[in-house]
Amino acid sequence: MNNNNKGFNWFFPIAIVVMLLIFGSNFFGGETSKPLDEQQFYTLVEQGKVQDVMVYRDNFKADVFLTQAGKNELVKKDQPAESPLSLFNLKPQPDYTLTYGDLRYFQERFNKIKADNPKIETKMDFGVAENPLTSLLFTALFWIGIMVLFYYVLFRKMGSGGGPGGQIFSIGKSKAKLFDEKDKVQINFNDVAGLEGAKEEVQEVVDFLKNSEKYTKLGGKIPKGVLLVGPPGTGKTLLAKAVAGEAKVPFFSLSGSDFVEMFVGVGASRVRDLFAQAKAKSPAIIFIDEIDAIGRARGKGQFTGGNDERENTLNQLLTEMDGFGTDTNVILMAATNRADILDKALMRAGRFDRSIYVDLPELHERKEIFEVHLKKIKVDETVDREFLAKQTPGFSGADIANVCNEAALIAARNNHETVNKQDFLDAVDRIIGGLEKKNKVIKPSEKKRVAFHEAGHATISWLVEHAAPLLKVTIVPRGRSLGAAWYLPEERQLTTTEQMNDELCATLGGRAAEQVTFGNISTGALSDLERVTKQAQAMVTIYGLNDKVGNISYYDSSGQSEYSFGKPYSESTAKMIDEEISKIIEFQYQRAVQILSENRDKLNALATKLLEKEVIFREDLEEVFGKRAWDPELSETPMSDIDNPATAGNVLNDESTTV
Template sequence: MNNKGFNWFFPIAIAVILFIFLQPMFSSSEGPKIDEEKFYELVEAGKVQEVLVYNDVNKADVFLTKEAKAELSAGAKKQSDPFAAFNPSTGPDYSFSFGDKTFLLENYREIKQANPAIKTSMDYTTAKNPITEILFSVLIWVAVLGLFYFFLFRRMGGGGGPGGQIFSIGKSKAKLFDEKDKVQVTFKDVAGLEGAKEEVQEVVDFLKNSDKYTRLGGKIPKGVLLVGPPGTGKTLLAKAVAGEAKVPFFSLSGSDFVEMFVGVGASRVRDLFAQAKAKSPAIIFIDEIDAIGRARGRGNITGGNDERENTLNQLLTEMDGFGTDTNVIVMAATNRADILDKALMRAGRFDRSIYVDLPELHERRQIFDVHLSKIKLDENVDREFLAKQTPGFSGADIANVCNEAALIAARNNHDSVTKQDFLDAVDRIIGGLEKRNKAIKPSEKKRVAYHEAGHAAISWLVEHAAPLLKVTIVPRGRSLGAAWYLPEERSLTTTEQMFDEICATLGGRAAEQTVFGTISTGALSDLERVTKQAQAMVTVYGLNEKVGNISYYDSSGQSEYSFGKPYSEQTAKTIDEEISKIIENQYTRALQILSENRDKLDALAGKLLEKEVIFREDLEEIFGKRAWDPELTEHPVTSIEDPTSHGNVLNPDQTLEQ
């Protein structure tokens, strides 16, 4: 186990085990020698239990009765054998040779006839080859010890397998990428993320040209934290750093520190930093660091929580910068930065926090360029068009769209991936698979048509709602109908914009009430969405006059572990009343808008029942163009000739929370 020289402990231990268990094989299997006359005397005395006669060698083994064995002494051989306790003798008590087998049998028969009380039995067999028996036993033991060595000693260094974990449970599980294992990902493979790439490129420059910065008295940053929504490319960015830096790169996940044994996490942290310092300059990348970096003291959970805190404490100690001469930079990624411990986020540990946001329009086009380079495309596919159709999509979502489009094209036996394949792919990812064979009653289908027509009508008639692109009453996934909108990519949302969005979301239920006089359970997702929006307006954004400019949102995440509310019961009653007031006012507004445009609502629902899928052109034909949306009017996003095709689609019913 040491690195100073060969360790003789294990070979000696194996040799002792072999000597103990294999020693009986090499000892004689015969008992003490006696002559034939002595054998007859033992039989006449009734001391022989069994006689085993070997036909081919004229030899016989004698096995005494229990009483006779008790009378005899242990024998000189057994007394001098230090391992007799480990290997109790199971062989014959005596052995003898005879000349003529016929003469032996006659004498034996005469003795038994003279004394019928003698219970001695005689059996016949063939002598075994001792060399063959020894070789067979040796092979069995070699196989057993070989498996024992493989699972216990050989794999203890690698940490794999059941046996390996016994000796390497405290070793780091980080995967090392160095000059032998070159990472092929570079910054050219990371599309978009200009700001994040610029900052991590500076980290690479720190490691390559550290003297350039330290000669002026500066210190290399100890840690860089990548924060952002899932799928935005945090791990990919770290891989690009590994490919560009040309220094040893240790990669592992935060959950790799977690183990059922106490103290293992802290031991792995120590081992990881020891390896990195030995290969300095180096980079350590911890993905999903929130698995061990969660703030301490949250909740009164013991056991596993204490072990996680011990691991975090060791990580804080290692990152504290005691040794400033070691060029080791720690990179980490998480999408839960709000729950990380403050001591982990302070300067001197994670000096820099890089936010990796969802890609903008031009960044989405660059991401499409990367993923479409591996796909056989049709000439009519426009990357700019695809980027416009995917607002709010992350890099992982765009990669999924490209892959799904290729699968759809192959399923339809296309020679290349067409524009329609991409549109169908977005349809499939957002709404689910079409279920045209699902049986729906005509009355339910009519209700679904008016519900979706209500959404479409109000979103077209109010100013700040996202304009509709496509409506369908073909069941998809778990929904009976769906509507696709073109949400505006904005950073701030006003009160009027949220009111219009709530009104448009309630348009489905308002249409049911206006036309049928009754409402159904089909508005469940709509009600959930508007409730969250109204609740956010009152309790988070301070957009309610009665409650005032107060926000009960806790960005630190401490409220998750609190059983109390940060406001009184009277305030809670006021909040409930204001949330209900916002929703009911917008529902009344939706009823009024649909009542004033009942003829247009009926025309839109009738066209939806006829075609099952309608597009923006159908709404323009019934309602006219939107006066307050000149950009959309001058540069229409869609130009559909076949109204039964899937057309241009976007994230359905996108809201501020999404």
């Protein structure tokens, strides 16, 4: 039994009715013009009510067309009302039809009337009567062409792909881009450097799609959904495409925002259509990038009644993920930067069974990423990939690709034959700090304050044990900053209380140097204060590193506190937290002032050297302070920590952001 019933098609019954209306005027409607004898015609001509008369020599008939005044007077009075069927006729219809006797006498009488009254403007034309069948044929062809055009443009081109009787518009269809045998994904795991742990986990997905019996014969089930989580630019989308390229199966790729539409029910319809297409082409992979656009936890942040359309889309996605089993060979992959706000029903086992965290690359992974991107660049032989990897701690894969591209642009700008080491150093500085502005005019007094501010950072970071050693300082304006400092941050997984305190002290070194040197402070430390406030707040409320508050953390990893107005602690606790944060910051500030006061001569020497050279390096710091006793063998790879200006008075606003 054939159950492929697409429903009744209304197009053809409507077309038949229209055709009857078109041709019914010829067969059923009769003539719309009234017969007229010769004497009545001559009378109308004498009265000036005839505009034109078309005489047909072959059938002794003539069509009479009245003037507008004649129509207003005669048609309403004795002419039958115009049939609506005549609206379909392409040729203008005469007001009267005339049957004449002798053409010669008819023409002479007409000419005599015009000669007697020169004001009469009636014209007489001669022609051949048309065959009714010919006129009918041309009319039919015209309207058939209109209907065919209407059918194919409206129902085919703008339709939903289901032909006539389907949806008029394709708004409910999936917008996923399909990569199949006609448009294959050309990316494989060789193009994805680093991410070894993530590649190992998704390799199971590739093996299952290639050889599913290997898993099913033992009773195992491959995860229905794989969620890639990690910071922006770490290669989540690239990894998903590599899975499709390795598995050589159809790959449906789209963004979570593609489901969002202003019309009700569109998102759910697109979800249904997406999974229907994937099942038809199984084995297949569906990849939804930025799934948090539709996967956000329901009932949060909806103070104006909620977004029912987004929730309906999420509900349909949950239903579809439950509606197919692993035997369909359809695997859903998704990526997001904000897994904490996803709905718990979406994250449960049976939907997204596996979450893979794609972290920022480590040193050896950055080296592999450089190897991939440098294949397309003409690089000097002296450039060391490991050196470049040490240059870029905290950089994502996208950042490294940008470094390589910027280095090539800088080399071309400087007319270099190849991209050398200095081009890469300039590229890192350009990306982190912005474009260098050597021609920016700064008053000498402000330049001196900037120099002591940066020297204060450098001094504290060199003299305290756990601060990142400063390797390069400049007071040349770069981007929006008036000064910049390059550090080599230690790549560590855990941070102790002493390390955080030393970092706070080094960050406050710029403002402390202004106080020690000039006896006053400026607005230049705005971003310094912002950073230390956030770090001290995290020490007290998140990491439990304060003795008075104790081993308590008010951090909410589920993200639910983001939508609540209240605090998870009492007013008295809030007051205590504020006091402890202030104590931590003020203690480290006084500590920085004390260190700089004890080393005032070295601070002055470093600031003087900075004013002279405008750019100083690690070797200059060693000349002033000597080597750091607790420092391990340092690489010469600098990392930037930029001092951005505040809007207040365009004075230095030092922002030390370790990348």
